[in-house]
Amino acid sequence: MFQRFVWKLLPKSQRSFLLGRLSVVDRQAVNKSMSANLRFPEPFAQRDCLFIHVPKCAGSSVCAALFDGWYPGHIPLYWYEQQFPRQFAASFKFAFVRDPLERAYSAFAYLKGNPPNDRDQTAHAMVNQYTDFNQFVSYWLHADNLHKQIHFAPQTDFLVDSLGHMRMDFIGRQENIGEDFGQLCGRFGLERELPRVNPSRQRLHAQARDFCSVRTRRLVRRAYQRDYELLGYE
DSSP, X not given: OHHHHXXXXXXXXXXXXXXXXXXXXHXXXXXXXXXXXXXXXXXXXXXXXXXXXXXXSSHHHHHHHHSTTOOOOSXXXXXXXXXXXXXXXXXXXXXXXXXXXXXXXXXXHHHHHSOOOGGGHHHHHHHTTSSSHHHHHHHTOXXXXXXXXXXXXXXXXXXXXXXXXXXXXXXXXXXGXXXXXXXXXXXXXXXXXXXXXXXXXXXXXXXXXXXXXXHHHHHHHHHTHHHHHHHTOO
């Protein structure tokens, strides 16, 4: 509440300037803090859980299955820790992640091929400057740019607490989503099917590794070094 009050006291120009200096993940947290109704989400409270929706990691499908289509948005873990410390400590915290190369290609294909909504207009225009994924990685997908677009922000930015530590109780992998989702259903005492939600409509390849160049793999590895290390992908 105090944070919101102080932020509202700033002139609009100063707020815009400060927001522009933040990473896109931190902007998500600030904008959420500025909302009028700050309550721990009821769908999370009902299951004593906390789901972190990392973009392009099957989060929409998980929400459709476990929370009847309610979506929490792409809010980082540390925001819940700061806003709701009691619920945070008591909640089962989980997320799904993905091989960084495949996730980057999925985001590129989604923005390239799907009609953009209002939120994605800027990202859609950005990716359409490039003819293919290899060119996009070569010219744009570098560490300095990742924090500008929510679709390409590092996965670990969403999954760490205010001290930068991984605090998840369960991390499922999209590569093993059937079995991992089944484990979640068992923990929650549910029998649910996992629907396919929000797919890329014009995806040209099943996997990025089927076609991308060695240079592309190397550049993605460099850009997402922390994700590869902390999430155990190689």
